[in-house]
Amino acid sequence: MRIYEVFLKKEGKQEFRHAGSLEAADDELALLLARENYARRAEGDRIWLVDRDHLVVGDDDFVAPNADKPHRHNDGGRVAERRQRIREENS
Amino acid sequence: MNAPDPAVREYLLSLADDEHLMGQQHTEWIGVAPFLEEDLAFASIGQDELGHAAALYALLVGDDDRAIDDLAIRRDAADYRSCHLVELDTADWAEALVRHWLYDTAEGLRWRVFGESTLPGLSGIAARAEREETFHRRHADAMLDALLSVPESADRLTAAFRHLLPIAVGIFEVVDGEAAALEMGVASASVANLLPAWQDLVVARFGPVDWQMVAPPAQDGRRLRSADFAARYTRMREVYMLDPAAVW
Numbered sequence: 001m002r003i004y005e006v007f008l009k010k011e012g013k014q015e016f017r018h019a020g021s022l023e024a025a026d027d028e029l030a031l032l033l034a035r036e037n038y039a040r041r042a043e044g045d046r047i048w049l050v051d052r053d054h055l056v057v058g059d060d061d062f063v064a065p066n067a068d069k070p071h072r073h074n075d076g077g078r079v080a081e082r083r084q085r086i087r088e089e090n091s
Numbered sequence: 092m093n094a095p096d097p098a099v100r101e102y103l104l105s106l107a108d109d110e111h112l113m114g115q116q117h118t119e120w121i122g123v124a125p126f127l128e129e130d131l132a133f134a135s136i137g138q139d140e141l142g143h144a145a146a147l148y149a150l151l152v153g154d155d156d157r158a159i160d161d162l163a164i165r166r167d168a169a170d171y172r173s174c175h176l177v178e179l180d181t182a183d184w185a186e187a188l189v190r191h192w193l194y195d196t197a198e199g200l201r202w203r204v205f206g207e208s209t210l211p212g213l214s215g216i217a218a219r220a221e222r223e224e225t226f227h228r229r230h231a232d233a234m235l236d237a238l239l240s241v242p243e244s245a246d247r248l249t250a251a252f253r254h255l256l257p258i259a260v261g262i263f264e265v266v267d268g269e270a271a272a273l274e275m276g277v278a279s280a281s282v283a284n285l286l287p288a289w290q291d292l293v294v295a296r297f298g299p300v301d302w303q304m305v306a307p308p309a310q311d312g313r314r315l316r317s318a319d320f321a322a323r324y325t326r327m328r329e330v331y332m333l334d335p336a337a338v339w
Contacts (some may be wrong), residue, residue, distance in 0.1 A: 001126075022128045025237035032230040036132035 003052040004030045006037075008044025016048055027051075095151050099210065099277055101268030105172040105313055106201060107147035109262070111163055112177035113194055114140035115327050116187070125184055129234070136191070136230065139223045146216045156339075164328045165335070168316050174261040175308045175317040185251040188238070192231040193259040196292050199224045200285040209276035235296070252297050260307040263289070267312055 001023045007016040019038045024030035030049050039047060066072075095103075117137025124130035145159055152158040176194060181187055202224065205217035238244035263286040272278060294300055309315065 023126065024128065026233070028229070029233040029237055032226060032233055033128040033132050035226060036135040036230075037128055040135045040138075 001025055002030070004034070004049045005052055005055070006034045007048040007050070008038060009046035009048075010044050012045070016046070019043070021052070096271070096275070098268035098271035099275065100151055101172060101266050102272035102277060103147055103151060104170075105174075105266045105269070105282070107144050107151075108171050108173040109177050109194075110140045110147065110198075111144035112173045112323065114138065114142075114144060115323065116177060116180075117191070120184075120187060132230065133187070133191070136227050139227065143216070143220045143223075146220075150210065150212055150216070160331065164331055168320060168324055169314065171316065171320070172266050172313040173316075173320075174264060174313060175310055176255065176258045176261055178317045178320045178323060179255075179258060180319040180323060183247075183251065185244075185247040186255060188231070188234055189248055189251040189255055190259070191227075192235060192296065193255060193293070194262070195224060195227045195231055196296075197259070197262045197285070197289050199228060200288055201282060204278040204280045204282075204285075207276070207279055213277065232296075249297075256293070256300065257305050258308050260286070260305055261310050264307065264310050264313055266314075 002025070003021055003023055005021050006019045008019045009016045022030065022033055022037055024033050027049070031047070034047060034049055038044075114137045117140065118134045120137075121130060121134040124133050144163065148159045148162045152162050176190060179186075179190070181190070199221065202217040202221045205213045208214045208217070235248065238248060263283050265281055265283050269281060273281060290300070290302060308317070310317075
């Protein structure tokens with residue numbers, strides 16, 4: 001048995017979204033099982049299956065260092081504070 | 092709604108009751124099929140069959156849910172026109188799967204006789220059902236392809252096939268009302284005429300069959316219920332009969 005990730009796309013304009021996963025013996029069976037398990041109530045009008053073995057997966061440490069870089073997170077707070085201060089000084 | 096012609100009623104029941112009972116049988120596998128995905132898929136396919144049955148029952152009694160329920164599950168057992176294949180209770184997955192293939196392969200052929208039906212609504216129901224049946228047959232074939240490649244599974248499926256094949260031939264037994272229904276243009280061919288095409292498909296799937304040795308079940312024009320029917324009949328009515336007047 002292989003594991004497949006199931007993606008559904010709704011109403012044309014939306015992007016494909018991950019719907020879940022399933023186990024099946026081959027591609028044809030995976031498609032048919034996905035149809036009954038994830039799309040039997042017309043939850044999507046397009047379907048993609050990806051064999052999990054074909055996913056390119058980064059390990060846990062791969063993106064973790066990027067979580068500790070405050071200099072990349074400009075929420076505008078300091079600029080807003082400065083503009084507020086200048087407005088108050090000029091009023 | 093006008094009462095339908097009794098012959099047309101009997102003829103439509105022979106397909107509707109097959110669809111209904113097949114749906115009841117398939118949905119029994121929810122929670123107990125060999126793996127989760129198949130468990131849900133098999134029951135979902137059963138739900139499609141129940142939908143086909145409901146659409147056919149509605150042709151006879153109108154769209155009122157209670158009238159459809161009354162026809163579906165409050166009839167006398169003697170008034171059903173199901174074939175024995177769909178009445179058969181089995182806890183054997185190989186049998187359930189082989190029956191799924193045998194039945195749906197026949198079902199596809201059966202819907203195709205309604206393309207030019209004179210009965211309002213029937214050709215549309217047939218077209219919709221056949222769109223779903225394409226996927227049912229692909230599902231049955233994909234499961235068989237996967238399992239027939241494993242020797243132990245292949246042995247079990249072969250045993251199931253040998254047991255079920257004679258019973259399945261009963262699908263093609265006509266009811267008395269069929270002749271009049273054909274005369275009125277409800278369908279373009281007798282169900283009996285579909286047998287050779289089905290036999291060809293069976294042989295292509297399972298290998299050569301000595302059809303002389305395949306004895307169809309005694310169904311008496313589908314008037315005779317098989318041994319398993321009574322328990323199924325009780326089971327499919329058990330909730331409904333707790334309070335038949337309840338509003339759902």
